[in-house]
Amino acid sequence: MTTGNSVVESAEFRRFFPITGKFIYFNHAGTGPLSVPAQRAVERCLSIYSSQAEFDTERYFSIVGEARATVARFIGAKPEEIAFTHNTSEGIYIALCNLPLRENDTILVMDEVFPAVRYVVDNNLPHIKKKYVSFAKQDPIAVLETNLDRNVKVVVVDYVQFLSGETIDLRSFSAFTSEHGLYLVVDGIQGIGALKYDVTDNSVDFLACGCGKWLFGPSGAGFLYVNSRNFDKLRRQHTGWLGAGWTGFEDVTKNPPLYDDARKYEMGTRNILGIQALTANIDILLQYGMQRVEARILKLKEDLRRHFEVDGFEILTPRSGKQSGILSVSPGASVEVLSQGLRRNNIVVSLRNRYLRFSPHFYNSEDEIKQIVDVVGKYRVLK
Numbered sequence: 001m002t003t004g005n006s007v008v009e010s011a012e013f014r015r016f017f018p019i020t021g022k023f024i025y026f027n028h029a030g031t032g033p034l035s036v037p038a039q040r041a042v043e044r045c046l047s048i049y050s051s052q053a054e055f056d057t058e059r060y061f062s063i064v065g066e067a068r069a070t071v072a073r074f075i076g077a078k079p080e081e082i083a084f085t086h087n088t089s090e091g092i093y094i095a096l097c098n099l100p101l102r103e104n105d106t107i108l109v110m111d112e113v114f115p116a117v118r119y120v121v122d123n124n125l126p127h128i129k130k131k132y133v134s135f136a137k138q139d140p141i142a143v144l145e146t147n148l149d150r151n152v153k154v155v156v157v158d159y160v161q162f163l164s165g166e167t168i169d170l171r172s173f174s175a176f177t178s179e180h181g182l183y184l185v186v187d188g189i190q191g192i193g194a195l196k197y198d199v200t201d202n203s204v205d206f207l208a209c210g211c212g213k214w215l216f217g218p219s220g221a222g223f224l225y226v227n228s229r230n231f232d233k234l235r236r237q238h239t240g241w242l243g244a245g246w247t248g249f250e251d252v253t254k255n256p257p258l259y260d261d262a263r264k265y266e267m268g269t270r271n272i273l274g275i276q277a278l279t280a281n282i283d284i285l286l287q288y289g290m291q292r293v294e295a296r297i298l299k300l301k302e303d304l305r306r307h308f309e310v311d312g313f314e315i316l317t318p319r320s321g322k323q324s325g326i327l328s329v330s331p332g333a334s335v336e337v338l339s340q341g342l343r344r345n346n347i348v349v350s351l352r353n354r355y356l357r358f359s360p361h362f363y364n365s366e367d368e369i370k371q372i373v374d375v376v377g378k379y380r381v382l383k
């Protein structure tokens, strides 16, 4: 990586993503394609499982410790602020069940959240009131100013809205929640891995993230960031034996105490394959640099947007405000024909609520955008 030219350098990273050999893959908001280093990491684990059934204990603890340190470094956290989970929902669940809430306290939830948050909120907190309010196309702080009352204790939002791509500027938003004594719980899955994110830039209390999208998968692993300022206030729900400080398993009559940090929420046996893959994927992003990953994604998205604007598409994703890697557009009635046309040409995007959602990553290329534009031109006239 010597040229200093981000287009050339990102092209060099394409070799880590074999999917580029067959598809023009613009669907990272759907499912991230596994990278070669992650695949190798998983294969190494599998070979241990098949040849010796389990990891040597020391090796196991060192893998988990290194992985935790990598995730922490990736988002500017301390290792003990990271709990490994299996998906985003689990992280949201742990956050909400462990807050020191009392009967009739209220949780204010962004109405546009992906169902993952809604199911957790609606089905696991029987004594807590829920208030859903729309954030769409509004200043998020103004939404809070309008909707807060003295019972609201927690705010839950998606960092990046899964369809419109609207993105909350967490620095100013969390400064506001923090000043007002509110806990802020964030579903980060549509932002982390695409946007540079550092916990020390903001005041978020919990950030839950699955690894199956912008972090290149595979699904089934995730993490929860817990701000250390909350450690001594949190409950001990969703805790279990691997939330304790074991150093070996030869003698399980002596039970170590639960950690008093985020690690206590790792309830039982971990998805070590997923955790290994996650570490390898994060290493790729750190190698390229998150600032440059973000800049490249936003540039590719902007290139695409310009083409769709010229073509007269309806563009759901607002131009103003903080941007994400998501661009959702609609050609109107011909959306399904176009969707099928793209697929036939090995261009992978998502069709969601009658919008085509494009979500490029840093290794995608300008040439791929040209090919997308050509295919769009071809199928647009077939209305």
Ligand SMILES: Cc1ncc(COP(=O)(O)O)c(C=O)c1O
Pocket (backbone or CB within 6 Å): 087, 088, 089, 090, 113, 114, 116, 117, 158, 160, 161, 162, 187, 189, 190, 209, 210
């Ligand atoms: C904003 C958002 N949150 C969560 C999820 C998925 O949640 P989980 O990781 O719990 O399956 C998705 C997409 O699948 C999403 O777009």
